Amino acid sequence: MPPKIQIQRVGKSFGAAERATPALGEIDLDVAEREFVCLLGPSGCGKSTLLNIVAGFLAPTTGTVLVDGRPVQGPAPDRGVVFQEYALFPWLTVSGNVEFGPLLQSRPAAERRSTVERYLNLVGLSAHADKFPVQLSGGMKQRVAIARALANNPSVILMDEPFGALDAQTREVLQDELSRIQRVEHKTILFVTHSIREAVYLADRVVVMTSAPGRLKQVFPVKLPEVRDRFAPEFTQYEADITRVVREEVAKVRE
């Protein structure tokens, strides 16, 4: 089976031609169907830039991204995005937000209702269907955003530090939930984070990037069971190995 996402020699520079600062080196990366890949790297390494290019919000300076074999040209519903800042539509209720994608696709009302019900149930927010985003906590908002992305049935899901704005406890709860959801939904996910623990907990593969201009430094396939224990010795071993590699890059930024 061909890879779901093919990132081919993708590079990005910002600014005018002569004084352009490279943000992203040339990156080659494939993500297989149903694979959960975490992009990890020091801040400013271009991991969010890469995600934005895959989402179609940014055009790469060089190279191309293919999703399902088709080149990415701007944002489209085949790539669902979950943002760190939630980006919920504040004038719509929780169920209105989740219904947004199916409504645009002109799905019949009965089907929309069952879709909304299913995904709100999946993220545990059925009781809050009629609330507005201002009435929700950060963790609840991010659950709505995840349900909204899933309900649109995208080919791949892109998550840009989705739990970065949450407190440590809520963060772990949502990691647990995302891991549980992935066991049910089996989506192809590209996930940006700067938390090594989060990456090891969630990913099938952790891709560590170099400091700017970001390139691939090392790829760690995480061979741990689907349901992971943050305190298992194998888990902490992965954490330690990846931490060592990330530290080298963080140190380079400091120099």
Place this chain on the structure above:
Amino acid sequence: MASFLSTVPELMDAGLRGVRLPRGRALALRLGAIAAFLALWSLLSGAVVMFKLFNPIFLPGPWLVLGNVLDMAVRGQLWVHLAATLERVALGFGTGAALGVGLGLAAGHLKPVRYVVEPLVEMLRPIPPLAMLPMFIVWVGIGETSKIGFITYATFFPIFLTTVTGVRQIDPLLLRAAQSLGARGVGLFTRVILPAALPDILTGLRLGVALAFFVIVISEFIGAEHGLGYLINDGRNFFLVPQMLGAAVVLGLLGYTGNALVRLLERRLNRWQHPA
């Protein structure tokens, strides 16, 4: 007169804006102010008659004005004029609002449209609309078209500008989220840009309603046979002061009602900002 607060939201509210008055007292103060104004007015017009200060025709008391309004209402004359004014305001404001919101949404979101429309608007906007009234009359005559067109012209500007501001203040992240969910073209406008800019658009509509009543009066001074503005001008010609003041009072009530209606609409449509 210390009063105890019993909830945290009350405490926060009090900290920011001072302790809220009890409902009954607040209402009493409001109605009292209006009653005091009417009493002072009655007293003044009574004093003019009693002490023969000047010809009492210049300052009829509030009851005389009210009586005149009721008289016009009973004889049916009031409704003809009221309908004429309301029809002009409705048509003129409706067209101005449609143009202002439509062009404002396009200019706010699409740069090429903005770069064409904005310089023209910025060029015409500083000219007080009333300065253009004679030109409207020269161009399209003194009939209905010039009056309605003039309201459209005057109300277009605030509605257009607040709509553009509203659209430009939309969080770009919301637009990206919408596009990733499949919104584009007309759907992006109706499902995201319009609702996101709605609070600003409604402010523009409120300004527009006020301006519509402001300019209709003056355009009805010139070459009209009906309308509340005509009633005022007619009152001036024939020295019917109660009629002048009566029409003004009715205009005031209309403006108040128009504003209240838009506010009601605002409260309904912006419910998501402060849900119960």
